[in-house]
Amino acid sequence: MADGGKSRAVVLLSGGMDSCVCATLAARDHDVAAVHVSYGQRTEERERQSFLAICRHLNIPDTLMVRNEALREIGGSALTEDGIAVPTAPLPAEGVPVTYVPFRNAHLLAVAVSWAEVLGAKKVYIGAVEPDSSGYPDCRPAYYEAFNAVVKAGTKEGKIQVVTPLIAMRKAEIVRLGLELGAPFDLTWSCYSQEDRACGVCDSCVLRLRAFALAGVSDPIPYAAT
Amino acid sequence: MADGGKSRAVVLLSGGMDSCVCATLAARDHDVAAVHVSYGQRTEERERQSFLAICRHLNIPDTLMVRNEALREIGGSALTEDGIAVPTAPLPAEGVPVTYVPFRNAHLLAVAVSWAEVLGAKKVYIGAVEPDSSGYPDCRPAYYEAFNAVVKAGTKEGKIQVVTPLIAMRKAEIVRLGLELGAPFDLTWSCYSQEDRACGVCDSCVLRLRAFALAGVSDPIPYAAT
Numbered sequence: 001m002a003d004g005g006k007s008r009a010v011v012l013l014s015g016g017m018d019s020c021v022c023a024t025l026a027a028r029d030h031d032v033a034a035v036h037v038s039y040g041q042r043t044e045e046r047e048r049q050s051f052l053a054i055c056r057h058l059n060i061p062d063t064l065m066v067r068n069e070a071l072r073e074i075g076g077s078a079l080t081e082d083g084i085a086v087p088t089a090p091l092p093a094e095g096v097p098v099t100y101v102p103f104r105n106a107h108l109l110a111v112a113v114s115w116a117e118v119l120g121a122k123k124v125y126i127g128a129v130e131p132d133s134s135g136y137p138d139c140r141p142a143y144y145e146a147f148n149a150v151v152k153a154g155t156k157e158g159k160i161q162v163v164t165p166l167i168a169m170r171k172a173e174i175v176r177l178g179l180e181l182g183a184p185f186d187l188t189w190s191c192y193s194q195e196d197r198a199c200g201v202c203d204s205c206v207l208r209l210r211a212f213a214l215a216g217v218s219d220p221i222p223y224a225a226t
Numbered sequence: 227m228a229d230g231g232k233s234r235a236v237v238l239l240s241g242g243m244d245s246c247v248c249a250t251l252a253a254r255d256h257d258v259a260a261v262h263v264s265y266g267q268r269t270e271e272r273e274r275q276s277f278l279a280i281c282r283h284l285n286i287p288d289t290l291m292v293r294n295e296a297l298r299e300i301g302g303s304a305l306t307e308d309g310i311a312v313p314t315a316p317l318p319a320e321g322v323p324v325t326y327v328p329f330r331n332a333h334l335l336a337v338a339v340s341w342a343e344v345l346g347a348k349k350v351y352i353g354a355v356e357p358d359s360s361g362y363p364d365c366r367p368a369y370y371e372a373f374n375a376v377v378k379a380g381t382k383e384g385k386i387q388v389v390t391p392l393i394a395m396r397k398a399e400i401v402r403l404g405l406e407l408g409a410p411f412d413l414t415w416s417c418y419s420q421e422d423r424a425c426g427v428c429d430s431c432v433l434r435l436r437a438f439a440l441a442g443v444s445d446p447i448p449y450a451a452t
Binding site for chain 2: 067070074076096102104111115117153156
């Protein structure tokens with residue numbers, strides 16, 4: 001154990017508001033190593049900037065930024081395929097939206113678990129959220145329960161655990177928790193389609209803006225005039 | 227369904243003897259799409275040659291070759307980290323050998339399942355083998371059972387199944403099955419360390435040579451004089 005006796009943990013950090021709060025929480029309790037995966041999502045450069053800025057703010061020196069070529073090649077999502085437009089709100093009442101990236105979180109978790117195995121970390125944090133989210137199948141508790149069984153069966157010692165501290169929280173509660181913990185929301189990026197000013201109208205912006213409004217605070221990042 | 231009514235399947239094809247037999251079997255029963263993942267393994271160029279040659283032989287037009295940057299960056303294996311030598315036989319009596327690539331098969335399966343989801347394929351074939359193998363944790367039936375629960379929970383329709391037709395077979399039986407099916411063993415590559423002539427002494431070569439010897443046939447690929 002390094003860093004004053006804290007145990008190691010790997011955190012998946014996209015640079016969005018949820019993963020920022022998740023990383024802030026993990027860094028309070030663990031010696032954290034943070035990973036970002038670019039998979040051809042429209043805003044990957046902006047995400048990488050946020051990732052690095054958040055890691056600097058949280059004093060996380062151990063970072064891994066990797067590209068996943070497969071998800072872009074495979075496409076099938078508005079985030080990775082140019083021919084599919086990012087929809088603007090309102091979100092569909094039911095069903096999986098076109099921003100779903102097929103089986104994406106398995107790719108992200110595979111990277112984090114491989115790295116945890118090599119680092120000797122026993123926990124992998126991911127900021128997946130079910131309520132107020134986009135209805136992605138890989139953001140539900142049952143998915144993470146199942147994934148933990150794979151990690152148990154498929155790693156050398158079987159002792160790594162994927163943890164999802166935000167999974168049952170409403171988005172506004174995540175904002176409040178982030179404020180309590182001092183999460184650097186000003187450094188985050190959630191927009192699916194723009195990299196200079198957030199569009200304010202994609203699924204991700206709409207959910208974010210609603211969360212800040214419900215929490216009664218203003219969102220510190222810049223939005224395009226709409 | 228294309229190809230005379232056959233349903234679609236995605237096959238993970240490294241170019242080794244097991245995946246070649248697995249692909250031959252899959253191509254008999256399905257309209258196959260084949261995927262190869264290069265992850266910085268020492269023999270990746272040679273594997274890609276074998277992958278393409280086997281796909282040509284089996285009339286598989288739909289191929290995907292992708293690079294996974296993360297496993298090389300993460301290292302921790304003799305296959306991906308220059309500082310760890312590929313051991314020569316005998317295999318250790320117990321424990322996981324240094325050729326184990328941490329949580330590798332989750333990366334491979336994630337690619338195959340994402341692609342299957344976009345293609346509308348309902349099966350993903352992988353030539354994992356438990357008996358006579360290197361003792362990797364991600365080559366055991368329990369691992370695939372757990373992975374199928376993840377696929378069920380984490381995909382849009384939850385209807386894709388990972389199948390492992392060779393998992394309980396002895397290596398010599400796989401040779402016999404391949405001969406029955408007409409699998410192109412001459413086009414395969416299994417060696418962990420060399421790309422021109424197989425070394426004959428790494429874990430993978432030793433297991434392969436033993437399998438052909440037990441099956442009573444000669445291995446058609448070239449080996450270095452030892």
